Amino acid sequence: MIVVMKAGTPEAEIERLSQEFVSMGLEPEKIVGRHKTVVGLVGETADMDALQLQELSGWIEQVLRVEKPYKRVSREFRHGEASQVFVSTPDGAVPFGEHEPLVIVAGPCSVENEEMIVETAKRVKAAGAKFLRGGAYKPRTSPYAFQGHGESALALLAAAKEASGLGIITEVMDAADIEKIAEVADVLQVGARNMHNFSLLKKIGAQDKPVLLKRGMSATIDEWLMAAEYIMAAGNPNVILCERGIRTFDSRYARNTLDLAVIPVLRSLTHLPIMIDPSHGTGKWEYVPSMAMAAIAGGTDSLMIEVHPNPSKALSDGPQSLTPDRFDRLMTDLAVIGKAVDRWTDSPLPVLA
Known part of the structure; x- marks a missing residue:
């Protein structure tokens, strides 16, 4: 009610x-x-x-x-108004929301070494990104694939944060790691494979860092929103929803099916900010620009784009990563679309009191 x-x-x-x-x-x-x-x-x-x-x-x-099974997440719960999620970064407060400027998140799938992550952070910051993404802990389908450097990678993310002024978004896989990850990360990510890990959702909802909740690979919209309800019911109202492509019947030409129709659907159902990840959504860097521009035109509040200085040698997800030069060109193109829909700004960020 x-x-x-x-x-x-x-x-x-x-x-x-x-x-x-x-x-x-x-x-x-x-x-x-x-x-x-x-x-x-x-x-x-x-x-x-x-x-x-x-x-x-x-x-x-x-x-x-409130007729929906998800209460706090429902747009009805806010009497039809959109919510804002403010994230504190070294450069100031970055707002995510329906009526806010588009937020760009960029960086590699995995943190590999200090030189690579610091170089990437500086390049994406210069192009206009506000957050650096990079996995310290990586859930992989194969137990033999690179799983991330773990705790040691957190120090590398901290170094990149200090060198660039970017906010940090990185994934939490185990509730036992929340505290140490939160010391470095400005946004805690729940990955697609953990969207239904209800124990993790409850514990990550009990802390005060904003949470990025990725849609599960085969999750319905209702299941995704109920997962967000778990986080908010535990006390954390600062949730951002991230569409990263879903598994459908055709994976020959693209890694996943990027569900851009989810943008207007979520707008009608929830007050939470929306992010689109065209890198995981397509799995091929050459498809990322088109889907990123389409997402802006469709009304997304944020984009997450994978960038790696040398994708051919990346330890994970190289085929879907843009080089820094390609990212620079993409940002120029995104600015055209962003300004056309009044979601782009070059102004400095507000400072949190």
């Missing part, structure tokens, strides 16, 4: 109502929108009478039921 307050409702009245909702066994969450404040109610509300709840205060405009 959501309780929509009238414009100008005193803060003391919202606090009084929240305490009353708590006494009724509910969990109230205050959501401050552009024009009104909404109080989301989580708990056993099925048998509650919306009209009776509305009589609790003359400041209540209306009480509405």
